[in-house]
Amino acid sequence: MEFYRGKLAENLVQELQKQGVKIELEDFMNHTGFKAKPLKMELDGKVILEIPPNSQGISTLQMISALYEECLDRYSFNDERILAWAEPIERIYNFRDINVGDPSYMDLDLNHYKSFSSLSKKS
Numbered sequence: 001m002e003f004y005r006g007k008l009a010e011n012l013v014q015e016l017q018k019q020g021v022k023i024e025l026e027d028f029m030n031h032t033g034f035k036a037k038p039l040k041m042e043l044d045g046k047v048i049l050e051i052p053p054n055s056q057g058i059s060t061l062q063m064i065s066a067l068y069e070e071c072l073d074r075y076s077f078n079d080e081r082i083l084a085w086a087e088p089i090e091r092i093y094n095f096r097d098i099n100v101g102d103p104s105y106m107d108l109d110l111n112h113y114k115s116f117s118s119l120s121k122k123s
Contacts, residue, residue, distance in 0.1 A: 003028075004028045004029055004031055005028070005029055009025060009028045009029070010025060012028070013025050013027075013028060036051065036052050036103075037052070038050060038051060038052065038057075039051070039052050039057050039058060039061060039110060039111070039114060041061045041064070041065065041114045041115070043064065043065065043068060044068065048061065048064060052103065052110065053100050053101060053102070053103045053106060053110070054101065054102055054103060056096060056100065058096070058100055058110045058113065058114065059092050059093065059095075059096045059100070061114045061115075062088075062092045062095070062113070062114065062115070062116050062119065063088070063089070063092055063116075065114065065115040065116040065117070066085075066088040066092065066116035069115070069116050069117055070084070070088060070116070072084055072085060072088070088116060091116075091119050092116070092119065095113065095119050099113075
């Protein structure tokens with residue numbers, strides 16, 4: 001538990017406070033973790049696991065899915081590839097910003113939104 005107590009925690013709190021974050025050492029010390037079932041996606045014969053919210057793991061799965069669904073790997077590493085990624089990234093981050101947050105307050109079952117194709121054009 002060195003991360004939440006001790007010198008490392010003290011240094012983190014001091015640095016965050018310097019940056020204007022309203023946090024105290026007690027915030028770290030009172031933190032408790034929880035076990036969460038990972039988000040799972042099978043793609044191209046591989047199983048991909050990601051951490052569910054409050055992480056952005058769902059966005060990672062959607063981006064990997066977009067890579068396959070939109071054949072984005074066909075582009076060289078150039079301007080064309082960046083432009084090809086722009087629309088999927090915008091839809092994925094828009095979905096994240098609207099729907100993903102503290103799991104205590106989320107009603108959405110993210111298992112229905114792991115693929116890029118599951119996002120509507122308006123997501």
